[in-house]
Amino acid sequence: MKFLRKIVSLILVFILGFWMAFAGILDGTKTGNALEEVVGYFPDRSDIDNLLEKSRREKSQKVGSHSEEKNNSHSSKVESNSKSNEINYDLIETTIVDLTNELRRDQGLSILIPNDTLRAGAYVRAEELEESFSHTRPDGSDAFTVFQTEGLFYPYKMVGENLAMGTYYLPEEEMAQLLFEGWVESEGHYENMIRQEYAEIGVGVHYDGEFLYLTQLFGTQQ
Numbered sequence: 173m174k175f176l177r178k179i180v181s182l183i184l185v186f187i188l189g190f191w192m193a194f195a196g197i198l199d200g201t202k203t204g205n206a207l208e209e210v211v212g213y214f215p216d217r218s219d220i221d222n223l224l225e226k227s228r229r230e231k232s233q234k235v236g237s238h239s240e241e242k243n244n245s246h247s248s249k250v251e252s253n254s255k256s257n258e259i260n261y262d263l264i265e266t267t268i269v270d271l272t273n274e275l276r277r278d279q280g281l282s283i284l285i286p287n288d289t290l291r292a293g294a295y296v297r298a299e300e301l302e303e304s305f306s307h308t309r310p311d312g313s314d315a316f317t318v319f320q321t322e323g324l325f326y327p328y329k330m331v332g333e334n335l336a337m338g339t340y341y342l343p344e345e346e347m348a349q350l351l352f353e354g355w356v357e358s359e360g361h362y363e364n365m366i367r368q369e370y371a372e373i374g375v376g377v378h379y380d381g382e383f384l385y386l387t388q389l390f391g392t393q394q
Contacts, residue, residue, distance in 0.1 A: 290374025
């Protein structure tokens with residue numbers, strides 16, 4: 173009987189250890205880390221894939237929104253955007269523009285016309301997001317000071333910005349769709365995309381090897 177009780181006790185301890193490991197109670201402790209290594213051998217491939225998928229989706233979206241009205245005056249010149257050899261920036265950009273205009277058509281609104289200067293500014297902003305994911309630029313200035321950059325004059329009376337970032341793990345169109353849906357589900361971003369007063373759009377894309385950054389710039393010229 174003593175032997176049997178020991179066996180039962182060991183089984184209960186083993187089961188409790190598994191439960192605590194999966195529940196995350198011991199996360200960050202030596203015991204928890206050791207248990208994670210042990211139980212890591214037991215899930216099958218489909219379980220692991222499902223866990224990875226869930227983890228990626230949970231950390232895949234961080235978004236922000238901002239819009240305001242301003243007036244500016246400078247000289248103009250459109251700069252070409254940079255490209256990544258690893259992904260098709262043009263496909264992501266086009267997908268975002270198409271999805272935005274499809275959303276506007278569904279609301280009975282006019283479509284946004286792609287504008288080269290907004291596009292160039294959006295690419296500048298997308299690259300800056302790697303350093304500072306914010307509507308404030310890395311130098312501390314307002315996002316729309318990008319239009320004070322030489323060659324990026326955009327004489328706007330209204331302008332807005334949507335930002336998004338996500339772990340890059342899907343094909344281009346699917347990744348664009350995922351981040352776009354994040355904008356749709358966020359009140360501020362959604363309002364930017366369906367704002368009747370906007371007439372033009374530019375989309376910027378940047379990939380740092382892990383994260384995909386997107387910028388939408390909306391505008392109406394004076």
